[in-house]
Amino acid sequence: MDLYLWLKALHIISMVAWMAGMFYLPRLYVYHAGAPVGSATSEIFKLMEVRLLRLILNPAMIATWGFGLALIWVGGGSNWDGAMDWLKSAHWLHAKLSLLVVMQLVHAWLARVRKQFARDDRRYSGRTFRIVNEIPTLLLIGIVLLVILKPF
Numbered sequence: 001m002d003l004y005l006w007l008k009a010l011h012i013i014s015m016v017a018w019m020a021g022m023f024y025l026p027r028l029y030v031y032h033a034g035a036p037v038g039s040a041t042s043e044i045f046k047l048m049e050v051r052l053l054r055l056i057l058n059p060a061m062i063a064t065w066g067f068g069l070a071l072i073w074v075g076g077g078s079n080w081d082g083a084m085d086w087l088k089s090a091h092w093l094h095a096k097l098s099l100l101v102v103m104q105l106v107h108a109w110l111a112r113v114r115k116q117f118a119r120d121d122r123r124y125s126g127r128t129f130r131i132v133n134e135i136p137t138l139l140l141i142g143i144v145l146l147v148i149l150k151p152f
Contacts, residue, residue, distance in 0.1 A: 029113060
């Protein structure tokens with residue numbers, strides 16, 4: 001089988017896992033923000049959040065970036081010059097990577113919030129997390145449209 005197709009499949013699989021976590025973690029935060037500090041419910045949310053980040057979100061994010069970068073390499077002819085030429089001409093990819101950087105920033109912020117919850121530091125309301133929960137969806141829509149339509 002073609003290496004490029006295998007990398008693309010693995011990239012999509014890891015992206016789906018990353019996005020599942022990006023949709024679920026803010027939803028956990030909505031409920032955690034409403035749980036009383038020190039309660040058994042709050043402690044369960046802490047455990048769920050740390051496991052989600054460490055076992056699913058972080059590995060899936062790393063795999064998504066790794067397979068994506070490998071796709072750029074292989075798509076450019078498996079050499080540095082070819083990859084750079086291909087990357088320079090794929091303007092849709094520049095936009096996609098920009099949206100991925102924003103997704104990465106949201107991921108980092110969610111990880112920071114998890115540490116705040118672990119310390120029982122409640123800075124944000126459930127309403128804030130309901131709003132934040134929509135950001136990965138909007139980014140995903142933009143990313144998928146760029147990849148499929150390649151508008152520029």
